[in-house]
Amino acid sequence: xxxxxxxxxxxxxxxxxxxxxxxxxxxxxxxxxxxxxxxxxxxxxxxxxxxxxxxxxxxxxxxxxxxxxxxxxxxxxxxxxxxxxxxxxxxxxxxxxxxxxxxxxxxxxxxxxxxxxxxxxxxxxxxxxxxxxxxxxx
Amino acid sequence: xxxxxxxxxxxxxxxxxxxxxxxxxxxxxxxxxxxxxxxxxxxxxxxxxxxxxxxxxxxxxxxxxxxxxxxxxxxxxxxxxxxxxxxxxxxxxxxxxxxxxxxxxxxxxxxxxxxxxxxxxxxxxxxxxxxxxxxxxxxxxxxxxxxxxxxxxxxxxxxxxxxxxxxxxxxxxxxxxxxxxxxxxxxxxxxxxxxxxxxxxxxxxxxxxxxxxxxxxxxxxxxxxxxxxxxxxxxxxxxxxxxxxxxxxxxxxxxxxxxxxxxxxxxxxxxxxxxxxxxxxxxxxxxxxxxxxxxxxxxxxxxxxxxxxxxxxxxxxxxxxxxxxxxxxxxxxxxxxxxxxxxxxxxxxxxxxxxxxxxxxxxxxxxxxxxxxxxxxxxxxxxxxx
Ligand SMILES: NC(=O)c1ccc[n+]([C@@H]2O[C@H](COP(=O)([O-])OP(=O)(O)OC[C@H]3O[C@@H](n4cnc5c(N)ncnc54)[C@H](O)[C@@H]3O)[C@@H](O)[C@H]2O)c1
Ligand SMILES: [Fe+2]
Numbered sequence: 266x267x268x269x270x271x272x273x274x275x276x277x278x279x280x281x282x283x284x285x286x287x288x289x290x291x292x293x294x295x296x297x298x299x300x301x302x303x304x305x306x307x308x309x310x311x312x313x314x315x316x317x318x319x320x321x322x323x324x325x326x327x328x329x330x331x332x333x334x335x336x337x338x339x340x341x342x343x344x345x346x347x348x349x350x351x352x353x354x355x356x357x358x359x360x361x362x363x364x365x366x367x368x369x370x371x372x373x374x375x376x377x378x379x380x381x382x383x384x385x386x387x388x389x390x391x392x393x394x395x396x397x398x399x400x401x402x403x
Numbered sequence: 404x405x406x407x408x409x410x411x412x413x414x415x416x417x418x419x420x421x422x423x424x425x426x427x428x429x430x431x432x433x434x435x436x437x438x439x440x441x442x443x444x445x446x447x448x449x450x451x452x453x454x455x456x457x458x459x460x461x462x463x464x465x466x467x468x469x470x471x472x473x474x475x476x477x478x479x480x481x482x483x484x485x486x487x488x489x490x491x492x493x494x495x496x497x498x499x500x501x502x503x504x505x506x507x508x509x510x511x512x513x514x515x516x517x518x519x520x521x522x523x524x525x526x527x528x529x530x531x532x533x534x535x536x537x538x539x540x541x542x543x544x545x546x547x548x549x550x551x552x553x554x555x556x557x558x559x560x561x562x563x564x565x566x567x568x569x570x571x572x573x574x575x576x577x578x579x580x581x582x583x584x585x586x587x588x589x590x591x592x593x594x595x596x597x598x599x600x601x602x603x604x605x606x607x608x609x610x611x612x613x614x615x616x617x618x619x620x621x622x623x624x625x626x627x628x629x630x631x632x633x634x635x636x637x638x639x640x641x642x643x644x645x646x647x648x649x650x651x652x653x654x655x656x657x658x659x660x661x662x663x664x665x666x667x668x669x670x671x672x673x674x675x676x677x678x679x680x681x682x683x684x685x686x687x688x689x690x691x692x693x694x695x696x697x698x699x700x701x702x703x704x705x706x707x708x709x710x711x712x713x714x715x716x717x718x719x720x721x722x723x724x725x726x727x728x729x730x731x732x733x734x735x736x737x738x739x740x741x742x743x744x745x746x747x748x749x750x751x752x753x754x755x756x757x758x759x760x761x762x763x764x765x766x767x768x769x770x771x772x773x774x775x776x777x778x779x780x781x782x783x784x785x786x787x788x789x
Contacts, residue, residue: 337525355610357662357770360526362408363569368525371565376765379775 267309268347275312275343276328277395279305282350283316283326285387293324295380301373304335307343337369351400352385407613411656412569413549417578417649419641422539423453425496426461428575432535434494438487438514439467440507441498445541450582451498454539458496466490471499474678475506476556477564480520484513494535497573498582500594501545501681504538508553508571511536521564526767529568538573541582543634543647544594544682546601546655548576554671562675565767572659578652580644588635590680591647592737595631597682598651599624599730600689605654605661606707607700608771612661620657621710626650628711628729632736662771665763666692669784672763679746686739687746691784693727699774743789750789756782 269275286292297318305314317325317333327333341349345364348354356378359365367374389400416424429437437458445451446469458465468483487495487510495514497507512523515533523529538548547553551571554563586594602620605612626646634643669692670684693704697720705722708714714725731741740746751759760781763769769776 357608357611358406358408360567360770361611361660361662363527366525366527366530368522368528370524371526371567371767372562372762372765375767375770378770 267342267344269310269343272310272312274396275307275310278392279307279312279314279346280326280328281391281395282384282388283314283324285391286381286384287324287326289384289387292381292383296377297321297324299373299377301336301377302333303374303377304338305346306338306340307346308340309342309344312343335369337367337371337374339374340366340368350385350388405610405613407611407615407660409613409615409660410569411549411659412572414575415549415578415652416575417645419645420453420579420581421577422451422498422579422582423457425454425537425539425577426457428537428577429458429494429496429535430461432494432537432574434535435462436491437462437465437494437496438490438492439465439496439498440471440483440503440510441467441469442471442500442503443469445469445499448585450541450585454496454498466492471503471506473500473502473680474556474674475502476558477520478558479506480509480513480555483510484520487514492534495537497536497538498541500540500542501547501597504540504545504547504573505553505555507536507538508547508573509555509566512566512571524564524566526565526567529566529570531570533570536573537575537577539577539579539582540648540651542586542590542594543583543644543651544597546598546651546658548573548578549652549655550659552659556675562762563671567767576652578648580641580648583644583648584639586638588638589739591638592631592635592739593680593682593686595627595634595647595651595682596686596689596734596737596739598647598654599627599631599733600666600682600685601651601654601658601663602627603689603693603707603730604664604666604772605658607696607703607773608661608664609773611771616657616661619653620661621707623650623654623657624707625711627654628733631733635737663768664692664772665695665769665776667768668763668766668772668776669781671766671768672759673743673748675762676759677748679748683739683746686734687741687743687788688784690727690731690734691788693723693730695776695780695784696772696774697723743785748789751785756785760785
């Protein structure tokens with residue numbers, strides 16, 4: 266069973282997390298510099314999140330369908346996203362297992378991984394604030 | 404024990420002269436209208452003749468594309484895909500080295516799924532079975548005959564476009580040592596070093612490796628150390644050719660499951676810019692990459708060194724040093740250049756070096772490496788390898 270009971274829970278947590286990332290210049294800086302538009306497609310429960318850094322100035326976070334053309338798209342179960350942000354996912358292993366699909370120039374997508382790793386620390390707080398649930402650290 | 408997945412969807416058939424069995428295999432896969440992809444040398448020198456006559460006997464006239472350049476590019480893919488579509492192809496046969504095989508894999512995506520080829524790039528982005536694909540490797544190095552990846556050059560952006568999916572693994576690999584007899588000594592050595600790099604890099608991929616991939620990689624490395632000098636010295640030695648062909652296929656299966664590492668990342672960044680041969684570039688970076696990884700991977704290197712009979716010591720540092728020495732001695736024995744300058748890589752200024760290093764660090768191969776590679780690390784390795 267997924268950690269997220271429904272799309273609304275997923276939306277609250279992912280929007281909350283990306284807002285926290287946006288407000289932290291150390292993490293947001295390299296992402297904005299990349300100029301990439303990345304779209305996450307979640308399933309079980311469903312959700313779409315687009316992070317648009319295309320103007321190299323700002324990070325725009327859009328939940329749901331939108332017309333902006335992404336450079337890179339990542340597809341995964343919501344549970345995989347949850348485990349990822351908890352720091353419990355080995356990305357190479359999940360890619361080999363086919364649990365993560367990366368469409369687009371993968372070099373660029375994967376190069377952002379080290380940049381977003383510091384956000385793992387923010388995840389438990391975001392979950393606490395949005396869903397009032399405490400994550401037991403793994 | 405770490406969790407692992409091991410998969411080899413490709414049926415591997417080895418026999419002297421097996422290239423002429425291609426038609427039978429293709430018919431078994433339900434194909435009616437095959438398209439043959441190869442390169443000019445192989446066509447002109449009749450190396451593909453036994454396969455081609457078997458195909459024509461069974462399927463009538465077969466359309467051929469024979470203009471695949473070394474390190475194929477987008478332009479070539481679009482051209483071949485159009486030809487194959489116009490010919491009404493429902494299956495592909497690839498006869499050639501890694502460049503031809505990778506071309507065939509990507510053309511098969513276009514042929515089966517249509518659309519802009521760039522829209523299919525990525526990892527696991529291909530999610531359906533493609534048209535039947537049979538490959539007959541004519542070099543012994545890339546392992547592309549069993550791998551799930553294909554890489555194509557983007558000339559404008561000077562980078563390689565990556566396609567990775569289990570559906571890219573060919574249906575059948577026909578290993579026929581007769582196809583290798585014309586491969587010149589230098590290419591024999593260089594492609595063989597690609598295979599050795601696959602074996603050695605996959606053994607130290609800690610997260611994704613397994614006893615399955617280790618067993619294949621270790622045996623492949625043993626065969627390569629023994630037979631690559633023989634195949635290079637005497638290209639007509641069928642036993643040596645056979646062993647290299649099988650070893651490179653085994654190493655291909657190992658790295659398809661475990662991954663490769665920074666040696667490939669550095670070679671990809673270099674090859675995309677300066678058109679250096681993939682195997683040759685790997686050969687130069689291999690000892691440097693091993694030294695870089697030594698602090699975290701010495702137990703694995705030392706174990707491999709003992710398994711290959713190079714050392715008996717239980718001291719991991721010593722065992723690793725012996726393995727690195729053995730690689731360097733092999734390079735000398737093969738008469739391969741040991742520095743980047745000798746293969747035409749220009750001396751880079753600081754900003755070019757930074758860009759080159761950025762591309763190496765961003766290469767997906769670094770993900771599987773046991774030790775993180777920084778831009779500064781890559782620059783230092785470049786300077787040492789220059
Ligand atoms: N998909 C994968 O898993 C994978 C892995 C490693 C490398 N690669 C790719 O493979 C390519 C390199 O392939 P390669 O090393 O096999 O070389 P290649 O296919 O580029 O061929 C090099 C040269 O060898 C010639 N040649 C091939 N077979 C011959 C034969 N039997 N006799 C005489 N000449 C022959 C070709 O005509 C060509 O000029 C690179 O593009 C690399 O990126 C792919
Ligand atoms: Fe390789």
